[in-house]
Amino acid sequence: MIYDIDYETLPKEAMEAIQLRRLRSTLERAYATVPFYRKQFDAAGVKPLDIQSLKDIKLLPFTTKQDLRDNYPFGMFAVPMDNVVRIHASSGTTGQPTVVGYTARDIDTWSTLMARSLMAGGATRGDIIHNAYGYGLFTGGLGVHYGAEKLGASVIPVSGGNTKRQIIIMRDFGPTILTATPSYALHLTEVAAEMGTDFRELRFKYGIFGAEPWSEKMRDEIQSKLDITAVDIYGLSEVIGPGVAVECHEAQSGLHIFEDHFIPEIIDPETGAVLPPGHTGELVFTSITKEAFPIIRYRTRDITALHPEPCICGRTLVRMDKVSGRTDDMLIIRGVNVFPSQIESVLMDVEGIAPHYQLVVDREGNLDTLTVMVEIGEALFSDEVRRLQHLEQGISQNIKEYLGVTARVKLVEPKVIARSQGKAVRVIDNRER
Amino acid sequence: MDVEQISIFLENQSGRLAEVTGFLSESGVNIRALALADTSDFGILRLIVDDNETASRVLKAKGFTVQRTDVVAVEVPDKPGGLHTILALLHKGGVNVEYMYAFVRQSGDRAVMIFRFEKTREAVRLLGANGVTVIDGNILYGL
8 A cells, every 4th residue: 555645656757846846945945054055065166046957966065974973963954953853863883973853844754754664564554563673862763653653553662672572562462563673573583482482473464674784585584484574664864764765565676765855866986976777876865855954965875776667566756776785884805895785695595594694804914804704503503514614615605706705604603693682783894994 | 223412513612512511410411422523613512411302402592503413322342343343344335424432331341332324224224234233222321
């Protein structure tokens, strides 16, 4: 089902007309109210009125994560604090946190987008949503929460952590929709198994997973272990939070971007040049309805491609591929570009491999070394040394073959790799910078 | 005739082995034989115990990767050439030995070796046909 049937199925021309009108009004407001944007536009010699068509967006300067940090905490807000009703912030694990604000109307917009997303993922007002995204400064928990209420579903605001209690709630309350990070969803199945609960016997039908990149192989594993249909949801607090784009459960093939609120572009991360549809590059977003925190040509650092082809679900919204990596997650190992997601694909091709892995990068002398730690589950364990060594070598060969990089594979005991309650820690880089 | 062995994946970390023996001791499981195969980063601990169910349940609950494997306990004459006769017999019969280790106790005046064969049934048939005694699991656990 489609929540906003009018907007989500607009013909291209009508959508573009709406986008241009909203873009121009956003630019005028940003230029007039945010000193950062005025300075950037002036330096680039461009005025909001110069933007006469959607194509002209390429004349505008980019905004980066560093720009947001430089304006910490409220420098990018376009409305007085009187009108700001909510503040969220990124975790700040990679540096200073970035802070975003919302007006009452922004919250309403976001709730609507999340209601659209939940419905695209299979939820209806009759459903019970078990929301295991963290509540707090992170946008995941409250984003889903408000969307679920907007949709009219029943939401269990269980948040992240206290996993055993979550399993009991699942058994007793019978939720039908699970929202969580994909790694936490798998963690839930492990804990459930330890407690003697088979996820497949719970009432879940659909799951909406995001906040970290995950592969098709991981989707297969989640779908079979939970006996649900799993879709990917995309968003980032700088743009609005979750609900920027979502897969429909009908196609499960690419995430529909809510273009009536955000204009996506794909650029070459090196040159900044805009790439045509179908080409892979860095995803850039411009918000066109947000009041408190308008964002113009924000470089997400996520790697993907856009596909305008129609979808079987009836939505006309452009689709983006599942994010295959981040420009800043990219590891350069002896000159070879490696994305953790690529290693994950290789691992998931091995029958019986647990989706828990960690990459450790070191420098021995002047040489980078990559160690891939893989948890050994019962399905792969053998009492014969040579079989386990054969397994290690096989994975190592596949990595060499597909990625062109030499990696040492190390089997580790289950649960040695730290389980995160939120985002999985996939990479430990011990090289000095 | 079947003897069940418990195999446990261990990382090469100090104290890890002691943790396994500690958990078994707490749950009253007696270790009858033990062999450790190791490489530079991991080891496989192979155990014959008097209570497979408890041992495997306790270790799994502690997060270890555990497997149960069928092995064969063979009586070996405790004299020079005793083991050789049996290995030569297996070799002639085309039966591969994956690994083997010694059982702690004797069976009467004979030594006991634990064998892991590539083809267990074939090996047992061959040994039996040549008058070598294969010890039943229930008897072995009680030796």
